[in-house]
Amino acid sequence: MKLVALASALLCGTILLFGTAEFPDFGDPDSPAASHVSPRYIEEAMAETSAPNIVTAVLADYRGFDTLFETAVVFSAAMACFFLLRIFGEDERRPSEKLYRHLPTGITLRIDPGGKVPDSPEFERIDGIWIPHDVIVKTTTRLIIPFIQLFGLYVIAHGHHSPGGGFQGGVILGASVILYAISQNLRQALGRMGEAVSAVFCAAGVFIYAGAGALCLLMGANFLDYSGLAPLFGVDAIQARSLGILVVEIGVGLAVMSAMVWIYYNLASMGRHQEGL
Amino acid sequence: MSEFIDFFVGKYNYWAFILLMMIGLYAMIAKKNLAKKIIGMNIFQTAIILFYISTAAKGGGASIPIIAHGHGHGLSEHGARAADYINPLPHVLMLTAIVVSVATLGVALTLAVKVYHQYGTLEEDEIADRIRAQTGGEP
Amino acid sequence: MSGQLDMIILLFVIISGIGAITVRDLLGAAILFGAYSFLMCLLWAIMGAVDVAFTEASVGAGVSTVLFVAAVFRTTRRTKD
Numbered sequence: 001m002k003l004v005a006l007a008s009a010l011l012c013g014t015i016l017l018f019g020t021a022e023f024p025d026f027g028d029p030d031s032p033a034a035s036h037v038s039p040r041y042i043e044e045a046m047a048e049t050s051a052p053n054i055v056t057a058v059l060a061d062y063r064g065f066d067t068l069f070e071t072a073v074v075f076s077a078a079m080a081c082f083f084l085l086r087i088f089g090e091d092e093r094r095p096s097e098k099l100y101r102h103l104p105t106g107i108t109l110r111i112d113p114g115g116k117v118p119d120s121p122e123f124e125r126i127d128g129i130w131i132p133h134d135v136i137v138k139t140t141t142r143l144i145i146p147f148i149q150l151f152g153l154y155v156i157a158h159g160h161h162s163p164g165g166g167f168q169g170g171v172i173l174g175a176s177v178i179l180y181a182i183s184q185n186l187r188q189a190l191g192r193m194g195e196a197v198s199a200v201f202c203a204a205g206v207f208i209y210a211g212a213g214a215l216c217l218l219m220g221a222n223f224l225d226y227s228g229l230a231p232l233f234g235v236d237a238i239q240a241r242s243l244g245i246l247v248v249e250i251g252v253g254l255a256v257m258s259a260m261v262w263i264y265y266n267l268a269s270m271g272r273h274q275e276g277l
Numbered sequence: 278m279s280e281f282i283d284f285f286v287g288k289y290n291y292w293a294f295i296l297l298m299m300i301g302l303y304a305m306i307a308k309k310n311l312a313k314k315i316i317g318m319n320i321f322q323t324a325i326i327l328f329y330i331s332t333a334a335k336g337g338g339a340s341i342p343i344i345a346h347g348h349g350h351g352l353s354e355h356g357a358r359a360a361d362y363i364n365p366l367p368h369v370l371m372l373t374a375i376v377v378s379v380a381t382l383g384v385a386l387t388l389a390v391k392v393y394h395q396y397g398t399l400e401e402d403e404i405a406d407r408i409r410a411q412t413g414g415e416p
Numbered sequence: 417m418s419g420q421l422d423m424i425i426l427l428f429v430i431i432s433g434i435g436a437i438t439v440r441d442l443l444g445a446a447i448l449f450g451a452y453s454f455l456m457c458l459l460w461a462i463m464g465a466v467d468v469a470f471t472e473a474s475v476g477a478g479v480s481t482v483l484f485v486a487a488v489f490r491t492t493r494r495t496k497d
Contacts, residue, residue: 005307013299017292025287027336029360034335038366039359046344046357054342054365055372055467063369070373077380081387162343163466167376171474178482256376260479263383268486270390277486293426297433304437310495312442312488316449319480320433323456330465341464363464372471379475379483386487393491399442400496 050242051160059165060245060252064224067248068209071255075206078259082199085271099126106133127185127275141183148176156253160242166252170205173253174260186269186276195265195273198258205255212247290331297324309401311389315382322378326371333367335360342368422462429455442488442495450481 024031041058051057059067100109100123108126111117149172156169181189213224221228226244227237235243268276301324304317342365344357393399396407432455436448453476461469 002307005303008306009299009303012302013295016295016298020288020291020295023288023291024332026290026331027334029335029337029339031332033332033367034359034364038364041365042342042357042359042362052344053467054344054362055368058365058369059372066370067373070377073377074380077377077384080384084384084387084391163470165467167372168467168470168474171376171379171471171479175474175478175482178479182482259380263380263387264479264483264486267383267386267390267483267490270394270490277489289423289426293430296430300430300433300437308437308497310442310497312484312491313437313445313495313497316436316445319449320436320452323453323476326468327456327459330460330463330468333465334463339464341466343466368465368468371465371468375468375471375475379480382480383483386483390487390490399491 048238048241049245050238051245053160053162053165055163056159056165056245056249060248061224061226061241064213064248067252068206068213068224071206071209071252074259075202075255078202078262081263081266085266086273087271099128100124101126101133103133125187129275137183141179145176145180148179149173152176152253152257156249157246159249160245166249167256169249170253170256171260173257174264177257177261178264181264181268182277186265186273189276190265190273193261195262198262198265201254201258202262203255205251205253205258208251208254209248212244212251216244290327290334294324294328294331297321297327300324311392311399311401312386315385315389318385319378319382322374326374329367329371333364335363339363422459425455425459425462429459440495440497442491442493443485445495446481446484446488449484450477453477453480 028034041054041062045054045057045062046052049057049061051061098111098115098117100111100118101107102109103122103124109118109123152169152172154169155164155172156166159165159169177189177193180192212226212229215232216225216228217223219228219231226241226247228240229244230237230240233240233243265273265276298321301317301319301321304320305314308314308317337360339360340362342362344362389399392404396404398404398407429452432448432452436445436452439445439448453472457469457472457477460472
């Protein structure tokens, strides 16, 4: 089996290597990829959309259809994880035995099914796999998470002028929630951003994107041609395209953020949403 | 000999892409562990992304695709010259491909977790053994 | 200069890629895969694709490593090859 795999990989590689003899050299400014569509984008993007970052302009404006359905793919991947893994209700093989830690002394209590749950702020529920009481990690992440989220918002909003945009900012925002879930525990993270919230945000992101396109249709322009939104924003057509890119990036950021969080919740807890990583 | 060196240096990006693609393909075929197969699939994906990104590069002092002094100076009268900036189109295509690749990675890992829950192992041959034992000899 | 840096990073990319598929521990493979993604992101930053490098740094080296570690945590570290 290994020999067959090695032989087929080598054969495939050799055929491709012979093919590269016809390819343009690395960094050739006159290569076919650089001489047909892209000069039009580079020369006109700034004048037509008022977005200095050409990648953002092409991503959200010229090739908006492409990005709309990429966002839909992310949404449906999150839905697939939910439908495959999520199990509602209690685990019948391991009934709901709950572990609590008494914070002042560090003693761990085990409550059997049907037992009375201690109702006092001195008790903290912990996961079945014993985790040491870790003040430094909890406090440091608590301090750093607001700055991560602020940076994520900056990346979304400043995507016109610097590298960044909805995809990157959304992933950073999602990573901050995942960091919270890892450093505290899954139940606290679910308390901050629940499952229904992430599901609704994920769908709302795709809806904002598609809705912006449909609004353009209603205003008499083509689908996803943001210059039709100019009367709504009260600016000229070029500025309207710039603002339309921002609206779309916010939708993408929302969808990607909640998709990442949703996939993590289901994967880390095997769909039970009780004990995480 | 010098011709060969020119050929290698001029096209080293294709060599790297083909090497990484071969690593990914080998892992997808030969490794029996499902998680290793998923890693192989991701290496294959990044190899193809590397190929696209390297076709976008332009020599001769071309800058990154963000137009300098875009705002505050009005729209420049002469406009941007295409030779001054790297080709942005492959970047756009690959940017979305990366985000989709993490979504597909999530689905693939979900399926692997589900398979482990069902059969108690991630090894392909052991899974086949369990299925054979359950169905009474029929694979 | 940048050509030599390219070559060095490419070498590390290939080493960590081979390492990720040969190491006999899935948690180690996940971490090596994260290192592979981050080195790939450096390579793209050198090639001038700043947006793609940013995406790969946050997605490949960040979230996908976390997802992998979560999956290994829910399954097993053992692997035969």
